[in-house]
Amino acid sequence: MKSVIEEVELLAPGHRMCAGCGLAISTRLALNVAGINTIVVLPTGCLEVTTTQYPETSWRVPFIHVAFENAAAVASGIDVALEMMGRKGINVLAIGGDGGTFDIGFQALSGMFERGHRVTYICHDNEAYMNTGIQRSSATPYAAWTTTSPYGRYSIGKKKRKKPIGIIAVAHDIPYVATATIAYYEDYQRKVKKALSMDGPAFIHVLVPCPTGWRFPPDKTVEISRLAVETGVFVLWEVEGGRMENLKVTVKPKKRKPVEEYLMPQRRFSHLFKPERRQDVIDKIQRTIDEKCERYGL
Amino acid sequence: MVKKVIEGQQAIATGVKLCRPKVIASYPITPSTHVPEMLSKFVANGELEAGFINVESEHSAISACIGAQATGVRTFTATASQGLALMHEVLYIAAGMRLPIVMSVANRALSAPINIWCDNNDSMAERDTGWLQFYCENAQEAIDLIIQAYKIAENKEVLLPAMVIIDAYNLTHTMEVVDVPSQEDVDKFQPPYKPVYAYLDPDRPITQGSFGTPEYYMEFKYSQQRAMENAKKVIDDVFEEFEKIFGRKYEKVECYKTSDAEIILLCLGSMSGTAKEAVDRLREKGIKVGLAKITVFRPFPEEVVEVTKNARVLAILDRNISLGYTGVLRTEVASAFVNLSKRPLIANFIVGLGGRDVTLEDFYEIVERKIPEFKKTKRLVEWINVKGGA
Ligand SMILES: Cc1ncc(C[n+]2csc(CCOP(=O)(O)OP(=O)(O)O)c2C)c(N)n1
Numbered sequence: 242m243k244s245v246i247e248e249v250e251l252l253a254p255g256h257r258m259c260a261g262c263g264l265a266i267s268t269r270l271a272l273n274v275a276g277i278n279t280i281v282v283l284p285t286g287c288l289e290v291t292t293t294q295y296p297e298t299s300w301r302v303p304f305i306h307v308a309f310e311n312a313a314a315v316a317s318g319i320d321v322a323l324e325m326m327g328r329k330g331i332n333v334l335a336i337g338g339d340g341g342t343f344d345i346g347f348q349a350l351s352g353m354f355e356r357g358h359r360v361t362y363i364c365h366d367n368e369a370y371m372n373t374g375i376q377r378s379s380a381t382p383y384a385a386w387t388t389t390s391p392y393g394r395y396s397i398g399k400k401k402r403k404k405p406i407g408i409i410a411v412a413h414d415i416p417y418v419a420t421a422t423i424a425y426y427e428d429y430q431r432k433v434k435k436a437l438s439m440d441g442p443a444f445i446h447v448l449v450p451c452p453t454g455w456r457f458p459p460d461k462t463v464e465i466s467r468l469a470v471e472t473g474v475f476v477l478w479e480v481e482g483g484r485m486e487n488l489k490v491t492v493k494p495k496k497r498k499p500v501e502e503y504l505m506p507q508r509r510f511s512h513l514f515k516p517e518r519r520q521d522v523i524d525k526i527q528r529t530i531d532e533k534c535e536r537y538g539l
Numbered sequence: 540m541v542k543k544v545i546e547g548q549q550a551i552a553t554g555v556k557l558c559r560p561k562v563i564a565s566y567p568i569t570p571s572t573h574v575p576e577m578l579s580k581f582v583a584n585g586e587l588e589a590g591f592i593n594v595e596s597e598h599s600a601i602s603a604c605i606g607a608q609a610t611g612v613r614t615f616t617a618t619a620s621q622g623l624a625l626m627h628e629v630l631y632i633a634a635g636m637r638l639p640i641v642m643s644v645a646n647r648a649l650s651a652p653i654n655i656w657c658d659n660n661d662s663m664a665e666r667d668t669g670w671l672q673f674y675c676e677n678a679q680e681a682i683d684l685i686i687q688a689y690k691i692a693e694n695k696e697v698l699l700p701a702m703v704i705i706d707a708y709n710l711t712h713t714m715e716v717v718d719v720p721s722q723e724d725v726d727k728f729q730p731p732y733k734p735v736y737a738y739l740d741p742d743r744p745i746t747q748g749s750f751g752t753p754e755y756y757m758e759f760k761y762s763q764q765r766a767m768e769n770a771k772k773v774i775d776d777v778f779e780e781f782e783k784i785f786g787r788k789y790e791k792v793e794c795y796k797t798s799d800a801e802i803i804l805l806c807l808g809s810m811s812g813t814a815k816e817a818v819d820r821l822r823e824k825g826i827k828v829g830l831a832k833i834t835v836f837r838p839f840p841e842e843v844v845e846v847t848k849n850a851r852v853l854a855i856l857d858r859n860i861s862l863g864y865t866g867v868l869r870t871e872v873a874s875a876f877v878n879l880s881k882r883p884l885i886a887n888f889i890v891g892l893g894g895r896d897v898t899l900e901d902f903y904e905i906v907e908r909k910i911p912e913f914k915k916t917k918r919l920v921e922w923i924n925v926k927g928g929a
């Protein structure tokens with residue numbers, strides 16, 4: 242099998258990410274497809290602070306970070322500047338965390354989509370604000386513990402379900418939207434390639450497990466990523482041309498595993514199992530997944 | 540050069556067009572809206588070869604300018620008041636990344652209560668962001684200072700963003716006769732933009748917008764401060780070069796009948812025009828009064844001390860208020876005198892907030908009644924023409 246990571250890494254080693262961080266794996270996979278003719282834009286977040294500590298940088302491609310909520314706006318400016326300079330064939334790749342994409346950066350993202358910039362936006366969804374120490378975001382799943390959605394006598398963890406960011410992106414009627422996760426790297430890399438070939442905005446929502454925030458051992462990152470797909474927690478699909486009826490599920494688990502297998506190894510869900518088992522909550526999560534998978538024909 | 544009757548916003552837009560920015564990103568807000576409207580029209584009809592980005596907010600306007608300028612092109616944005624406040628966070632970043640973006644600001648009061656008329660609180664609140672600030676007295680200055688701002692901002696010894704600031708309505712919507720420089724002259728004065736350190740180019744990959752630890756952060760700020768210091772000389776040089784080509788002379792602090800003045804009024808913006816008129820009338824009555832007008836507020840023009848120090852009273856008119864203290868010009872100018880033993884008495888008058896007119900009568904009131912009173916009371920600050928005020 243061909244090595245998935247090229248010999249010249251565009252994300253240099255020596256960065257400061259945690260052991261087992263899904264962001265490092267995902268970024269390498271994406272850059273490997275994008276290649277050197279790529280400008281990377283990052284909002285503030287884990288990936289940014291761990292790779293750009295002055296006077297060092299891990300980026301072997303042109304890179305810019307400005308603030309937390311504006312990566313899509315910065316990328317828009319780059320897109321138009323390149324056009325005005327007559328520079329063709331350069332990828333503009335924005336890579337934002339779930340906080341910088343679902344929440345505080347959502348307005349800028351929506352604006353970038355609407356204006357139709359040639360920008361591929363990858364959302365690294367690790368389901369919380371990890372850089373500031375694991376606070377809930379609108380991407381945090383139901384019942385997950387974070388430092389601002391703690392469980393307790395009056396709380397089961399995050400109260401509501403995750404915002405369906407991919408579907409919201411599709412509703413912007415942009416050329417390409419997909420979901421991906423690191424365990425299915427071929428599927429992911431194929432989608433990055435497709436996204437970059439679009440003549441307009443493309444959005445890829447990537448689930449990236451975070452051992453530190455999800456509370457699992459750092460050698461289980463890829464396994465958790467795979468379990469998310471095998472249990473139907475995260476469905477891998479793509480939509481071209483902004484038409485939901487064109488939605489294609491790209492990876493179909495042969496037989497869906499019970500969600501418990503995904504929840505159990507992550508201590509952010511441990512309150513569902515101890516001190517007493519919250520079967521009601523586990524059932525509720527399972528039911529939601531079943532309904533969703535039915536819609537996707539899984 | 541052609542003489543045209545245009546409003547302040549048109550002067551701004553025309554000045555911008557003459558400087559040929561490649562990317563413009565701007566969001567509408569009264570009374571700055573005509574600027575993006577006119578610029579998008581210039582782009583639409585081919586008078587200006589630029590990309591116009593219809594951003595969804597001012598936060599994104601300045602962010603898109605950062606992205607474009609960091610890629611390697613000249614950029615422009617325009618805003619006012621709430622829009623400027625929404626940019627606040629990103630203004631520091633534009634300066635910290637040393638991107639010579641030029642922006643026009645229509646000086647408009649900040650909410651609450653919501654108000655669309657003139658005062659300086661919006662731009663004064665941004666004085667610490669690391670932007671050069673130029674204040675205009677009239678539409679002529681608006682077009683001239685836009686052209687000069689690009690040249691100053693882009694100077695290799697400076698590389699700082701610049702705001703060119705015009706008063707809401709008094710300038711933005713007032714028709715005046717303006718000498719519009721020719722494209723040929725501006726092209727001579729203003730060569731095409733070539734990025735020095737900031738570019739996003741796959742052939743020369745660099746990282747912009749690093750994470751700065753305590754080990755380096757201070758040096759970044761120190762270099763910005765040095766750039767501000769450098770700007771003082773560069774501004775003088777550019778003003779001089781501009782005068783040679785265009786025949787109009789600019790100074791950081793413009794003096795009007797100050798040399799023998801016992802009372803010097805100090806202000807900025809459009810009310811300086813009224814102040815000059817007041818000075819003339821008061822002099823007819825035998826009162827030795829003059830005016831010092833601030834054109835460059837950042838970097839702070841220390842010349843202000845030299846040209847006002849011999850007055851008995853320096854009356855600073857602030858069209859803004861740092862609530863809980865005094866006007867901003869007052870704190871800044873007074874601090875410039877702090878180590879001098881010989882200095883004028885410094886009086887502060889708050890005028891014209893939220894678009895209240897600043898009239899000739901206000902100047903007479905200040906000079907003929909308030910200043911004699913002030914010599915006795917030494918009140919820190921006084922509000923002029925306010926209902927129920929002292
Ligand atoms: C305007 C603003 N608000 C808050 C912050 C603090 N902050 C920095 S990164 C971050 C969370 C990042 O979360 P996410 O986008 O999910 O990325 P992650 O670190 O999880 O990869 C927060 C809250 C900030 N830098 N700017």
Ligand SMILES: [Mg+2]
Pocket residue numbers: 338339340365366367368369370371372
């Ligand atoms: Mg996150």
